[in-house]
Amino acid sequence: MYRHPQLAIMPKLPSLKPREIVRKLKKLGFIEHHQVGSHLTMKHPVTKQRAVIPMHLKDIKRGTLSSIIRESGIDRDQFIDA
Numbered sequence: 652m653y654r655h656p657q658l659a660i661m662p663k664l665p666s667l668k669p670r671e672i673v674r675k676l677k678k679l680g681f682i683e684h685h686q687v688g689s690h691l692t693m694k695h696p697v698t699k700q701r702a703v704i705p706m707h708l709k710d711i712k713r714g715t716l717s718s719i720i721r722e723s724g725i726d727r728d729q730f731i732d733a
Contacts, residue, residue, distance in 0.1 A: 664717060664731070666710040672719065675733040676702060679725055693723075700724040 667675075669691075673683070676693050681702065684694040694701045702723035705711065711719070720730050 664713045664720075664727070666713060667716065668710055669704050669706045672704050672711060672716065675730060676704075676723065678733040679723075679729065681723070695723070698724060 673691065673693065679695075680697065681693040681695050684692045684701065686692065686706070689706050691704045691706050692701055693704065700723050702719050704719060705715070717727075720727055723730075
């Protein structure tokens, strides 16, 4: 079976609570922009990138977390280390 070399070194994303994701994004320079219902929008003042975080009580699934990281324009490792 073929495995892409980069996939072998990528760490698995943890499942995190929404508040933990917000804390990590704040460490990376994002600010809370606005909230509509249960979804919080965070924006980076310099890069103008945004991230929408569902503020539910359960852990955010890995696929959703991956999408949040991708739309925020930050590196996966940078997010994990924050």
